[in-house]
Amino acid sequence: MSSRAQGLVLDPELTARLVSSERLAETRGRRSSGIGPLDGLLGGGWPRAALSEIFGRRSTGRTAIVRAALAAAIAAGEATALVDTGGTLDARAAAASGLALSALLWIRCAPAQALKATDLVVAAGGFGLAVLDLCDAQLRAPDAAWVRLRHAARAQGTTVLVATGTRRLGSFAAAAVELDGGRPSFFGPPPLFAGLGTRATRARGAHDRESQLPCVSLAFTSRS
Amino acid sequence: MRLACVYVPQLALQAALRRCPEVHGTPAALLASQGKNKPRVTELDAEARRAGVRPGMTAAQAAATAPALRLFTATAADAEAGAAALADVGYAFAPRVEREGERIFFAAEDLKRLYPAGEPAIAQALQAHAARLGFGARVALAATKGAARVASRAHELAVVPDDRAGARAFLAPLPVHLFTDDDDLRAAFRRWGTRTAGAIAALPVDAVALRLGPAGAAVARLARGDDDEPFHPQLPPDALEEAVELDYPIYEIEPLAFVLRGLVDRALARLSGRSLACAGLTLRLALDPRGLDVREVPLAAPTREAKTLVDLIRLDLARRPPEAAVVGAHLIALPARVRATQLDILRPAGPAPDRLATTLARLAALVGPENVGAPAVVDSWREEAIAMKPYAPGGPWSAPIPSETRLCLRHRRPPEEVEVLMGRAGPTALRGLETTARVLVAAGPYRLSGEWWQEVAAGGSWAREYWDVHASDGAVYRLHRDARDGRFYLDGYYD
Known part of the structure; x- marks a missing residue:
């Protein structure tokens, strides 16, 4: 950033601390994912007041990333909600990792009720982050449902993060991350499950022209 | 001490008209049964009187006299709700109120600080608040209960002077029938040729007492401006009640919700007058032919929004419909103070409590109440053990972000x-x-x-x-x- 603006000379140390308005608008429009490399991949984090998607096969770290986003939002003092199809939440691990469970609105539901429940949460307003967990759900949702959810998220300023097995939202998502190449690691003998490594790739959007999309490697440790 | 008297003439009819504000301005009359006889008109408004309806008419006679007449049946539910609402008119201005049928009395001394324009302004404010709660009221301020009672019967708005001589002069021209409802006393005073309070005040009290007894003596003392009737105000009840008896059984939820909306509106109007909000609802539905459906509608936070309460009631009815048609409803609202919460400038505001309450109720109706809340760890070694507790935002928001990302x-x-x-x-x-x-x-x-x-x-x-x-x-x-x-x-x- 230039230290000269219309003849004004600024101290270099002060200049180093200044943030351009464009950069400020960009970071304000993003919320931290709770995982540093992922924030870098997303350009600062998940887009605020928009739909985002994270998808991948089993054991690629989707749920860990969702929990990290919830923890980051709760740590920032925001109201959060988790629409959990199937009631799969690992409360013990979440509490052990420092997530304040009492600050989380947890909704257990069937896949057919998930979108409606998410609509209700977002429409209430005041929630900073709402997560829709469809990882194990077989759900056929019309495009209109995602359009409606996207409008509601924008109107209420709520970040909606959808976790799925395969990509569903397409261009309705402002950001999408694909997880693949899950590599479990065991140490021993006797073997003990140590953790999981995965590759996170920013999914191609409508305006992406690069031949190779950016990706980062993520590592998750075992819960024990 | 200055006492205010709020008098609602024909309280039973006005209580019925509270339920149907659209009827105001049209002829209306109240029918009441006396034993096995046919119901007859006992109370009627000015429009019905102008149309020729008179007390004692049967329903058929009254309807024939005034085809546009709207007839109401006297019910205990209306009477109780009306009396309670009238008391709330007083509780909006004073902490303690004495109830006396169609009147209430309360101390108005402290109101002078709120109304610097004087007692006429106080009387107007009382009348306006009574109108907001659905009553056409007459208001009087005086130093004694008796003087306030008589003045409210004589004038729509009255301020009786504080001193004894001034009160006597104010009451002097008023007719005797305003001082007593005893027909024998009235007849006796007429026979004596004493038709006004001034004439009665000129008589010696002892002589009046000797001939007409304690009742006559009381009238004579009151006419002189003397009144030692005690004032016994009471604190408001813990809960606020509104009730309605339906003209016909209701089977569907939406028409029932429409009726309950009226109860909620009236309850909130009374609470609002006392600067209170509703912290919880209990609904008692009378079923046809017999039985009672009692349901609690808890709220996450006190609210003054009728829509929120009606939505919660509707969701509760949809989740657990009444087993039979409903013929009456009794709403009990728990009052609570609404305290302003100072938000933290460094933290996001979060969902509004009343909208959150509605959202939680809607979610509970969608997925079941046992599937909505905040997760909690169970003290067990079972891996899958988990509990659900009520979601209450505003808890320990600040928590450190975990240093490493663990698998779930x-x-x-x-x-x-x-x-x-x-x-x-x-x-x-x-x-x-x-x-x-x-x-x-x-x-x-x-x-x-x-x-x-x-x-x-x-x-x-x-x-x-x-x-x-x-x-x-x-x-x-x-x-x-x-x-x-x-x-x-x-x-x-x-x-």
Whole structure:
């Protein structure tokens, strides 16, 4: 950033601390994912007041990333909600990792009720982050449902993060991350499950022209 | 001491008209039964009187006299609700109120500080508030109950002078029938030729007492401006009640919700007059032909929004419809003060309490109340144990972000029974409803047991061997083998 603006000379140390308005608008429009490399991949984090998607096969770290986003939002003092199809939440691990469970609105539901429940949460307003967990759900949702959810998220300023097995939202998502190449690691003998490594790739959007999309490697440790 | 008297003439009819504000301006009359006789008109408004309706007419006679006449039947529910609402007119201005049928009395001395324009302004404010609650009221301020009572009968708005001589002069021109409802006393005063209070005040009180007894003496003293009637105000009741008896049974939820909306509106208007909000609702529905449906409608936060309360009631009715048609409704609202909450400038505001309450109720209606709340860890060694507690935002928001990202187990609740092929080192293959795979790496067994002090049939006394297996489909599963029966169960997979 230039230290000269219309003849004004600024101290270099002060200049180093200044943030351009464009950069400020960009970071304000993003919320931290709770995982540093992922924030870098997303350009600062998940887009605020928009739909985002994270998808991948089993054991690629989707749920860990969702929990990290919830923890980051709760740590920032925001109201959060988790629409959990199937009631799969690992409360013990979440509490052990420092997530304040009492600050989380947890909704257990069937896949057919998930979108409606998410609509209700977002429409209430005041929630900073709402997560829709469809990882194990077989759900056929019309495009209109995602359009409606996207409008509601924008109107209420709520970040909606959808976790799925395969990509569903397409261009309705402002950001999408694909997880693949899950590599479990065991140490021993006797073997003990140590953790999981995965590759996170920013999914191609409508305006992406690069031949190779950016990706980062993520590592998750075992819960024990 | 200055006392205010708020008098609502024909309170029973006005209480019925509160339910139907659209009827205001049209002729209306109240029918009441006396024993086995036909119901007859007991109260009527000015429009009905102008149309020729008179007390004592039957319904048919009254309807023939005034075809546009709207007839109401006197009900206990209307009467109780009307009396309670009238008391709330006083509670909006004073902490204690004395109820006397169609009147209330309360101390108005302190109101002078709120109304510098004087007691006429106080009287107007009282009348306006009574109108907001659906009453056409007459208001009088005086130093004694008796003077206030008489003045409210004589004038729509009256301020009786504080001193005894001034009160006597104010009451002097008023006719005797305003001082007593006893027909014999009235007749006796007429026979004496004393038709006004001034004439009665000129008589010696002892002579009046000798001839007409204590009642006559009381009238004579009041006419002189003397009144020692005690004032016994009471604190407001803990809960606020509104009730309605329906003209015909209602089977559907939407028409019932429409009726209940009226109850909610009237209850909130009364609460609002006392600067209170509704913290909870109890609804008692009278069923046809007999029975009572009692339901509690809890609120996450006190609210003054009728829409929120009606939505919650509607959701509760939809979730658990009444077993029979409804012929009456009784609403009990718990009052609570609305305290302003100072938000933290450094933290986001969060969802508004009243909207959150409605949202939680809607979610509960959608997925079941046991599936909405905040998760809680159970004090148990069972891996899948989890509890749900009520969601209450505003708890411990600030929490450190975890330093490392840990894997989560996506639980199957309850664990799914699977077939597992065991080798020397552990599971070698597994097959379930959605998964069939070879086991590439198996870590375990990890043995856990617990709750040995509970009965097995009650779900206690368990013993398990856990395995973490990397399957050929790429996933890492958590299995356990029940030590009691040797069966394998899928707890979930790491993700």
